[in-house]
Amino acid sequence: MASNTTRSILTGKTYFIRTFGCQMNLHDSERVAGLLDSYGCFAAADPAGADIVIFMTCCVREAADQRLYGQCSSCKSLPTPPSGKRVVAVGGCIAQRDGERLVSHVDNVDVIFGTQAIAHVADLIADAFEDGGRHVDTEEGAAPAATTLPWHREQPFHAWVPIMTGCNNFCTYCIVPYVRGREKSRPFESVVDEVAGLLRCGVREVTLLGQNVNSYGRDAYGAPRFAELLRAVGETGIERIRFTSSHPKDLLPETIDAMAEVPAVMPHLQLAVQSGSTRVLKLMNRRYTREDYLGLVDRIRERIPDIALTTDIIVGFPGETEEDFEQTLSLAERVGYAQAFTFIYSRREGTPAARIEDPTPREVIQDRFDRLVKVIEQTAHDFNQHDLGTTVPVLVEGSSKKDSRVLQGKSPKNQTVHAPIPAGMDIESLVGRIVDVDVDTARTWYLSGTVVGDPR
Template identity: 60%
Template sequence: MHSPINGLTFCIHTFGCQMNKHDSERIAGMLEALGALMVETVEESDIVVFMTCCVREAADTRLYGQVASMKNIPLRAESPLSKRVIAVGGCIGQRDGEKLTEALPHLDVVFGTHNLGSLPRLLEAAIEGQGKQVEVLAASSEFPTELPTSREHSWAAWLPITIGCNNFCSYCIVPYVRGREKSRSIEDIVAEAERYVASGVKEITLLGQNVNSYGRDLYGKPRFADILDAVDQTGIERLRFATSHPKDLTDEVIEKFGSLRSLMPALHLPVQSGSNAILAAMNRRYSRDHYLRLISKIRDVQPDIALSTDIIVGFPGETAKDFEDTYRLVEEVGYHQVFTFIYSKREGTPAAQIEDPTPREVIQERFDRLVDLVQKRAFELNQPDVGSVVPILVEGSSKRDERMIAGKSPKNQTVHALAPQGVTPSELAGTFVNVKIDDAKTWYLSGHVLGANERL
């Protein structure tokens, strides 16, 4: 049956986490399967899909601003539609549902996190003049693994192993919009990984709101270490995962950083705060000492590991001492990257009920101090790589200079190097090259591709 989507153009604006990015790849796959063409800009598109995040208030503001701006962007001259079709999905779609169409009258489709596969049907109804389409399910009855996917890069793949979250951190809206944690079977995960390897994928990133608790709902106990073993055995060249909750990180998983060939020496381990009082108020269910013991164990197994984390500054009730505890933890641990956020109140979460008299300028001063420290430590931690040879997986040309290649090191550092003579960066995309590091900055390394006469 002919779909009214056939022949239309679409673009997707994605905010938030890796799970949203993977969901966007699924949307692209579904629309392309119906004959639509993905384009880069709103001006070229007949359909615009916003995949949203509601973790921070700024995401709401940005969404409303961008959707409102659609009214002023004319349709392409060749479009068969009388108006551009606008859809909002992801976490804001799940949370707000029909309220979005009331606030944004020119919005056509709203869908939630549990009914991604319904989007083509909802878009078709909107295109055929059946009015605004809103469908938000309270929960998903099964793991959504059978939808087609159009990946951003042919050599890299997201592989979700769980959806949802059971942790209910007091500041976080995710369990309310993504639902309770649900795991895929080991057999399904391994089968998908094997298909990726057979198709030429070089790097797989396992995804979950908390990968460390994988399998608790299916098998009665976490089996994430088994997943790492099984995916490693598929022959994948690089294996990564996100995100890892400290309260569930086991010695068995930590040991895999020293024993698995494919598991890269990089770990994102969100701490959120270095203060025991704030960690308790956040309902994180670990202490500062427990977190630091984990870091010590990880470095015993993999001394050269690159650590990254998330930190919230200005959580309600944070005192000067609480902040100093966080500052000292960052100094002590040494992170290659820290994602720093000023606390953003999310209605519907327990933390939103906590009053905080701390002046905004005090919170901003703390935040600025922390960012300065993060940059200083990241610069210091990159310096030992100068003079070393790093194998990078090339992603394409550098944004700094189109003649240069850009790629990722095993430690997930961005690396720039001039492409070898006679070869363009795009021709090297998806391949491994060895780069000798000549210089190290705060957020990237630069060097030259190893010549034939140079030693590894």
């Protein structure tokens, strides 16, 4: 459809986007919102007030499918919007994986667009409004990259910056390589220029995104250049740099050095272990051992002693024994994670692990999961005690959901920090600024204290 026709159809319409899954999906949602803005659409506060409802999906766990079906079905009971018609669209990984098959699962979906078809979203939605049909685009590599599209950032002081897409690792439990494709790195200069431009627009913190950022550049330049990229991004003057995800097998010494030496790189690393058992790690095709991982942790802490290490752990991978699980528990205690995203294994059709039969009773797996959660709660609590009595620079994100008189933000270690809003100030004037907080309370999942000095 011609852009002028799309604009005439979409101008004045409202949209609502609900995002599930990883940070890459959050970035994609912000690009979809920016694209719709550019065609004259306006964001709505909820689905009931939207002419266009978009679900950006994740298919890492089975529950995501059921959640999507429920969310789509709930749109049937919404009141008719002012335009007289509502278009429901599904994007992201489930859309890429299932394509037209989604139509048989959810009968009120009008538009289905894959992970590489974001640039076509406005045209697809306009077509659905015009002809009332269903429109699907899951073709790979045919559209401009999402990074070239307009942007509607959720937070003006923070930006997601994809440095690569896709994954070449093929962990046996993971569907991502099948829905995001092979690794494809952005040009080095493009990433650096984007961060420099974001800095000029007032952004203070960027998060560099990739399914495995440590392998950035291997496909385009013949060798990884992530350490070099961290240094170059730091030289732009951006105040805070974060990144995710980081595969242990590709975390090179030069990257650890860059993390230690570039002041803007925050002392926080998400380093997914998945299991503490070498036997299970081999079944997962993770390509490192328990000993490899612990040695890596030691090298990181030698260079960055106060770093916050967080992780992902899967419980109940097919064939996991009690001995395997005990090794996961002991590894978590040994590392002392500041936080961990813990999951019960979810079988994903199309992955090698889906073919492995596992007789382990569900109640045994649930008991292991609960035991792991208790260990992580303890290590997180212990980690936060190190900041008790210190002064922490906090990037303010907004007010606490529980108390509007309390600000909430993130420390360099990515800890959530609370503090009463100082007298004479309001949250609107503090969002996006950095305040120093004297920490007097350290709980499992947050720090709290008192703002000292002036915001900056």
